[in-house]
Amino acid sequence: MAVRLQDVAKQAGVSVKTVSNVVTGHVHVAPATRERVQAAIDILGYRPNLSARNLRHGRSGLIALALPELDSPYFAELARFVVQAAEEHGLTVLIDQTDGLADRERLVMAGFRSHLIDGLIMSPVGLGPTEIAEHDGHIPLVLLGEKVGAGSADHIAIDNVAAAREATEHLLALGRRRVGVVGNQADSPAGSGVARLRRQGYEQALQWRGIAADPTLIADVPTFGRKQGADATARLLDSGARPDALFCFNDILALGALRMLAERGLRVPSDVAVIGMDDIEDGRWSTPTLSTIVPDKVEIARCAVEMLLNRMGITGAMPSPARDVRAGFALVARESTFGRT
Amino acid sequence: MAVRLQDVAKQAGVSVKTVSNVVTGHVHVAPATRERVQAAIDILGYRPNLSARNLRHGRSGLIALALPELDSPYFAELARFVVQAAEEHGLTVLIDQTDGLADRERLVMAGFRSHLIDGLIMSPVGLGPTEIAEHDGHIPLVLLGEKVGAGSADHIAIDNVAAAREATEHLLALGRRRVGVVGNQADSPAGSGVARLRRQGYEQALQWRGIAADPTLIADVPTFGRKQGADATARLLDSGARPDALFCFNDILALGALRMLAERGLRVPSDVAVIGMDDIEDGRWSTPTLSTIVPDKVEIARCAVEMLLNRMGITGAMPSPARDVRAGFALVARESTFGRT
DNA sequence: CATGTGCATTACAACGTTGTACACGGCCCG
């Protein structure tokens, strides 16, 4: 069952180390020997034991990607790019679902996969900034998303304030003046990150146009789901706030909003224009198609992996100041703000 | 940096093995000793080295899940359940994206992650049944989806023929007589699996009602994407086939179809009823909401993991006949077949 | 008081791999 270097060595009539050298290609091996060893490898069907290898040089080549949800399109797409980027560097990605639960995030960060993992890319939701800052740095860490100010960890995200400002401005430029917000989150210690920043952007855009913020246009949600988007939209419509546009804090909320608007017989965009954020695949095929902020997911993924590698390279406790990178984004106008409907 | 059992042992004044015993809790250890060791562990922040552990007992506790796409909702949702099921058995899942490429599937099956992985759950797309049957069994394998007849591997899927029959019958029961198909795939060696079975079910349903199959109502797609669904629907509409219902071979195709129908000004379901398969989250929030076949994803995931465990348990080459399990499914009628629109 | 019993703890080896240090042989050069 288990074919070891030793078996190959015996078969080829060489030492174990020589076989190892052939497998890894490290040292000069005479072509004749190499060929003989290779033949033995093929015959026996040898496969290196990665556990042993990892044990030997203290690296596993595995990194973990901790995300709240795999079945949220944004994270699924992001995961794909992270896996690709990691692969380019010879790393394998192990995906961990935290469900946005603080407990699970804490567990992952504490390194319950111990030495199995060389590094961690995490998108924290449940954990507050203070708790993240307590990260003891025993494992290289890169944070995705909106939690800022973690001491020993790098961080990458788009400029959420600017992006939200641009989204809002887009709606205002269409002449809309009662721009509703779907996705606000009252300041809970956890989860406040994204929502707070995006709301800031929204308010800045209003301010620049000299429009007074109307608190009745703000709808809160407990989490970012289609149902929550639909519910919040319903509340907004029922409240008599009469929005002529909706800025949804992400595309999933927006899809829920579109659904609710359709149910209420409101036309998009003529009655209510809608914009989201994230550019998930669904938004390109919904009816109407969804205008949105497109974060550069490829850049985010690539950058996260590179920062992690960087941090992994530094073996010891060398602090090396935490980097905070802003990824690019762009606005794409689709039917939900420009359509003919 | 690296805290080993030895370090803890020295700190606690006991032998390495005793610490190991405390950590694993295997043998009787005197309460006093246990306490002392535990204290040392806490002080030093000891974390077991999984690589060493794995090397020691030849298991890694890792299984791989090879899927065509992470950002396809069906697979993302399935992945979630597999991860959960695996966790219940103390296993960690490593997700591998094959992109439906035969090369990558071959690579994964050949075990390029070598001894890192104890088992593999795979949903093959690019690989044909013959190639899968050549699996040399060096790694326990469970197949998801429609590729049948793999010698040394277990297999789980819903009864696609029956499911497709039920979906079609649902449309026929509404009085529709010109049921179009979106998602057929001309018999390519690869990829023919799902499409062929679902088409069989479609034809059976027609036959039972004594309705002649009309080839002009069948639209082929190269892959299962929203765009492909939209394109195929457009072709169907342009061809003059005049369908009054569409059976889409999965929900993604159906969402594309819904989009195209809306663009053409056709109402769903009054002009054209639409049903899909897979029950992805998006379908519950589209406009109109999407009728579909709901596969029991939880059962599929749990069963796959259990079969894999079973196969992993048998250490040697014990063939143990390959099992072929049918998972349950149900039809859910939503607005796209029952709505008031 | 000697012996047997059972529990707590220990020493040792092994899992499969690879880095280090070294041995061997042939060849070039002085």
Place this chain on the structure above:
DNA sequence: CGGGCCGTGTACAACGTTGTAATGCACATG
């Protein structure tokens, strides 16, 4: 013709953990 060098190959140890077998010890028993 001898010394050194380079190109190949080898022996050994170590990575951190845990199963096995053995040790020490206290207590109960004959």
